[in-house]
Amino acid sequence: MRPQGSPSPLARADAAGRPADDPRSHLLNNATAEEYRRLVSDGVARVARTVAGTTRPFTGTTPGELAPVVDAIDLDRPLGDASAALEELERVYLRDAVYFHHPRYLAHLNCPVVLPALLGEAVLSAVNSSLDTWDQSAGGTLMERRLVDWTAARIGLGRAADGVFTSGGTQSNVQALLLAREEAFRLLRKNSAAPPPVSAMLPKLRVLTSEAAHFSVLKGAKLLGLEPDAVVPVPCDASRRMRVDALAHEVRRCREEGLTVMAVSATAGTTDFGSIDPLPEIAALCEEAGVWFHVDAAYGCGLLASPTRRHLLDGIERADSVTVDYHKSFFQPVSSSAVVVRDGTTLRHATYHADYLNPARNVEERIPNQVDKSIQTTRRFDALKLWLTLRVMGADAVGELFDRVVDLAADAWRLLDADPRFTVVTEPTLSTLVFRYVPARAGNGGPAADETAVDLANLHAREAIAASGEAVVAATVVDGRHHLKFTLLNPETTLDDIRAVLDLLAAHAEDHLTRNARLTGTPAA
Structure with a gap:
């Protein structure tokens, strides 16, 4: 149903006699091919600018912050203009999207995508076979x-x-x-x-x-x-x-x-x-x-x-x-x-x-x-x-990209295995690393940390780094204990990125344990 007060599609006509706001003008056909080209070009340009300007994989927004922005959109009152819709899209989606192409997105089995495939996506969506x-x-x-x-x-x-x-x-x-x-x-x-x-x-x-x-x-x-x-x-x-x-x-x-x-x-x-x-x-x-x-x-x-x-x-x-x-x-x-x-x-x-x-x-x-x-x-x-x-x-080029992330995982495993702040579950075959922050004293003859407190510290570290937007990592449970996880699928990620994220995780976990010790009156592990 048309919102009250909105103009009728028959209220105006173009030079050819067809109403200027006739819904048929939004269909892809031989008469709208050039408009399609313009719209898609505008949309691609906006995404390209966003990708080029992305400095972190995530803004850190929460459901509580973003949901009111989305809920405020009145879907029964169209904007009537693609440029306005793209501006709105910036606020409700592009700005806060999680960008898998960023080298410090290290969470799930999400990969950056190759350009020929994006070309295929554009073609198949338009033809719609x-x-x-x-x-x-x-x-x-x-x-x-x-x-x-x-x-x-x-x-x-x-x-x-x-x-x-x-x-x-x-x-x-x-x-x-x-x-x-x-x-x-x-x-x-x-x-x-x-x-x-x-x-x-x-x-x-x-x-x-x-x-x-x-x-x-x-x-x-x-x-x-x-x-x-x-x-x-x-x-x-x-x-x-x-x-x-x-x-x-x-x-x-x-x-x-x-x-x-x-x-x-x-x-x-x-x-x-x-x-x-x-x-x-x-x-x-x-x-x-x-x-x-x-x-x-x-x-x-x-x-x-x-x-x-x-x-x-x-x-x-x-x-x-x-x-x-x-x-x-x-x-x-x-x-x-x-x-x-x-x-x-x-x-x-x-x-x-x-x-x-x-x-x-x-x-x-x-x-x-x-x-x-x-x-x-x-x-x-x-x-x-x-x-x-x-x-x-070609297939070899795709395989070389996958080899790069598997090689990176092997290097990252050696880095983790030598780092006293973490324990790593197993040496990777592919590109996934599961590890756990452990307080330094527990690995150097000091008193063993309370495992529940360490669980909470690992969970906090993951949440804190996501909230900062500086990186995105995953979490899982191994043998009843909370662990952190890197899934490396970006060939642009470097070992320096891994080192930086590990330092951030350790700092967040240590800060959590220290603050918790102050609140409970118990010595930090």
């Missing part, structure tokens, strides 16, 4: 299929492999588990004289995964109707890799208890530690047991392009399904991900035909509809970003 059916995407369909084939070849899955782009690692993991569940049902029916109903099979299904695996495995199991205890966490070794002996024990236990292991989900790059499970040994165990082998390589997939570290993924070529997130270690904008399977026929478990979209006759006519493979229907042409990246930069 939908990658569900051929008659909505044409060349986009074939380009996505070619990229899936390229990825499958890099993994080493063979000529029967296939896959589809997804919104992210969670969707990829959920779809992989869906395929594994349906294949488990198929085998149970095949091997039973009297095929049991789904209601009898479902409660007995189990998924085995590392205790350090991503939470999307648990979420996927719930979405697929599995029991609350269906996901069995397998213990890790000191390097936070799944223990194969413990996995073998769980496989035997499930068999003895009449349970069906529908999948083993290994991780090639855990979120907290960047650890890579022993893929060859897990693959061998799965092959012997006849169990679906999934590899969540959402983080570690950058190794597929690495000129020096591809061997760290050895064994992934034996997987039944693989998750890849190009928007992590291929430096792509969100979203750009895929699930790839060894046997493309298993994707039929996600296939449904609708007469209004992808009728079954399309298969006989060999019309390529990507919706036949996906759990999504409408889907962006996100593959274009990776396509242009490979055509402009």
